[in-house]
Amino acid sequence: MMDNKTFIIAGIIVALLIGGIAVFMASGDPDGLESTALVVQGQKDLTGATPEDAEIHEDLTGKFSYSSPMPDYSLGESFGSLGGLIAIIVGTFLAVIVVLGLAYGIKLAGKPTK
Amino acid sequence: MHIPDAFIPIWQGAIYWIIALVFIALALRWAKNEMNEEKLPLVAVLAAGIFALQSFNLPVSMGTSGHLVGGALAAIILGSPFAAIFILTLVLIVQAILFGDGGITVLGTNIINMGVIGGFVGFYSFKGLMGVTKSMPVSVFLAAWLACLIPALACAVEMFLAGTFPLTEGLVAMGIYHAIIGVIEGIVTVAAIYLITTARPDLVDIGVKTPSGA
Known part of the structure; x- marks a missing residue:
């Protein structure tokens, strides 16, 4: 069985792979x-195709x-796929970070009652 | 199905925000009471995975693409619809602020659709189906499919109330497109739950530990 560290690293790698493939393969x-x-x-x-225009x-x-600073998950035309990545x-x-930060924040805020 | 700011009047967005905040408060209470330290790695990985999956627009024919939502995945695997609301709310905030995917005034609406409705439909239809079919993959697949389709129909109704789409046309188009996207959502959700339960069976709270499946 994977330990916590391996599980988190493996999970984030899978997520980055999915997101990375999306940059090149996602449908327009x-x-x-x-x-x-x-x-x-x-x-x-x-049911028809979407016209170009x-x-x-x-x-x-x-x-x-x-x-937003990075509209449509890109840094603009000049950065191309690299910007997307x-x-x-x-x-x-x-x-x-946001999810873990909030999770820890809630836990810390809840601690003193113990 | 991230609604942009232009699709809903601000006053309606404010009403959805108020409803969303009630559920966000309940999700925070869930996080405080139910999310123990053993669950944190899974919550972190789900946040990363759901963000990545949502960035991947898959072609679904008919000139349309769609990405997965992940509400059913989070709710089923963490054993609570509030888990889905917790994770989806934060992912949607990151998407809206950093990437302009979904608006700000309508963020409450998006949280209601994908987090609240997606989470509740995914979780309770999974539990119900599990009791009837006794099959994890079948129940997960159908629950994830419903958790993609029903938020899309809710979205069509909101678009009608906002005066953006006519009711029938909106329901038909949203329904057809997301019925197809939902099939992919179902397959990926089954695969993700299979992978996670294989890697870390101890982390998973499928919520059907009793023989009756309840």
Whole structure:
């Protein structure tokens, strides 16, 4: 049976492999929600291919807008796949750190009562 | 099915946020009471794995792609729907803030769909199916499929309430696309649970330890 350290390292390696493959292999087609938006806006048939020039109309009036530092899991065109890999690696480790950080934080906050 | 800010009016997003916060508070209570130190490695690996799986858009034909959600996986393997809410909430926050995947005002909505609905549907349909079929792979597969499909239908209803999609068209399209994505979700969830139970059987709390499967 794997010890904790091996299990965490193996798990993170598997996650990084999946994310790394995703950078090169992920489909560029719109996801289910975006596809549905294109269908209801009459730019795409329900079962047909998505036209190259299809674009979702977004009504931003009175809505919040936010620019993230790494939109669409990339660092922009100039960095290409490398930027995608960096984004995935940063995101994977950040997910682990945030989850473990909060978990430990909760445990520490709960300790004094003992 | 990460909803962007443009798809839901801010006041509706605020209502979903309030509902989400109730469940987040319950998930934090779960973390405080149920998440012992033995479970931490699994929670960490699930966070990494779910983040990675969600970044992988798989082609599902019909000009559409989809990625896995992972709510059923987290809920089943950690033995609580609140485990899914805990992990998914944090993954969704990272995705929204760092990568712009899913909006900020609608983050509560995304947490409700993928974390709360995905977690509860995944966990309780697994328990119910396990009692009927007595088969782990069959129950996991169907539970994960439902935990992908039902949040998508909820999302279609929210889009209707927001005035973004008409009801029927939204339900049909979201339903068809995610019924297909759900098949992949089901297969990967079965594989992930098989791998984790093989590597560390002691960490897994499938929640069906009694002979009745309850």
